Amino acid sequence: MCIGIISVDKQNVSFSVKTKEELCRVPINKDCCALAELYGIFLYANIFDLKQIRIRTELASVAKRIIMLIEKVFNVHIQIQNIGQRLSIEINDNKLLEKIMTEFGYDTKPYISYPLNRNMVEQDCCAAAFLRGVFLISGSVASPDKKSHLEIKCSHIALCRQVISLMLDLGIEPKMLTRQNSGVIYLKGTAAIEDFLTCMGASLCAMEIMEAKVEKNLRNNINRQVNCETSNLVKTTDASAKQIAAIEKALLIGGIEIFPENLRETVDLRVANPASSLSELALMFDKPMTKSGLSHRLRKIMQISQRLEQKGKE
Ligand SMILES: [Zn+2]
Incomplete structure (x- = not known):
């Protein structure tokens, strides 16, 4: 069976950007959450292994937040590099890489795909922070005037499943689509998307989706009444x-x-x-x-x- 997935393309980018910018303003009050958010960002980075961590993003606010989190958690300052239209954050220092891996609970053996370490996201506050990090790197959401759709792309199916199980624990019920070895976690329905955005800390964007839905229902009712x-x-x-x-x-x-x-x-x-x-x-x-x-x-x-x-x- 073919499941229709709207690819969240350019016309929807602005709302994804808006959502990510709101998420970048979420204050970090606890050390546990700073670490968990950074963990989500790193696990979904372009490269995450013992030799290098490399994250690419188009958004300056996301890049700045990552730098802030690295400083807060590991007490080091990393430079943002410009690569064409995109920004790149790279960690190449062996000692720092080892420290990061140890902090996330991994030994220094190489993995093909790093599994989600549930100890890092045991508390609800940390699980939400982790998902915020994941969304900042791999997420997108359709604008409120379009058909509701939110997705998170994931390069490893195993990790995809582990993140879904974490979301289920938080009362969010996502679906999953696989393409070869990669997966897409997605949410349909405005209520589920609102809940997820609120959980990550983007309550203003969640409200915008809710208001658009109320307005649409109202318009439909008026049209029905006029027709009648x-x-x-x-x-x-x-x-x-x-x-x-x-x-x-x-x-x-x-x-x-x-x-x-x-x-x-x-x-x-x-x-x-x-x-x-x-x-x-x-x-x-x-x-x-x-x-x-x-x-x-x-x-x-x-x-x-x-x-x-x-x-x-x-
Ligand atoms: Zn926490």
Whole structure:
């Protein structure tokens, strides 16, 4: 089965950028969370192994946050490099690399794919910080006026599954798509996306999605109501036009006398108020009557008119 995935392309980039910029403003209050966020960033880096860590990003705010986190956690300053349109952060120092790996709970053996160390994300605050780091590097989200979609690209399926299990623990229910050895974690539905953005700390962007949804629902309701009212109006004027045409033909043939006295007020009111509905018309009588009473009288008038017309043809 083919699952439709909207690739979050250029037209959606602005909302992804907005979300990431909001995430970059989330204050880091605890050391445990600083370490966990950096862990998410490093695990999803372009290169993450004992020889080198290399992260590429197009956003200055993300690059600056990474530098700030490295300084806070490891007390070293790393330079940001410009590589064409992108910014690059590279760690090549063996001692520092070893220190980082040890801090994340890895031994100094090389891995093909580093598994998620759950000890690093045991507390909810740290799990949220870790996911923020992951999203800053690999995430994207469709703008609120588009079909709801959020995704995180992941180069290793095993890691993808481990991150999904972490998200499930936080009450977020993502889906996964695999492409060869890489995976995509994705969320559909505005509620799930709002929850995830709020969990990572982008509550303003979550609110924007919620407001867009409320506005869309409101617009749909108004349209439905207008359509319904229009169709009722068409029905009313259709019936009224038929009645008036029949009455006018009858009046031409025999004048008002052809209608019994008790129907004459109805004839007059109908002809004088072509756009009025039955309920409106019923209230216009000297002695207001019920809708069904009026409907009965109009049926009588139609019968008389039609009979007269039949006679004329014979
Ligand atoms: Zn924490």
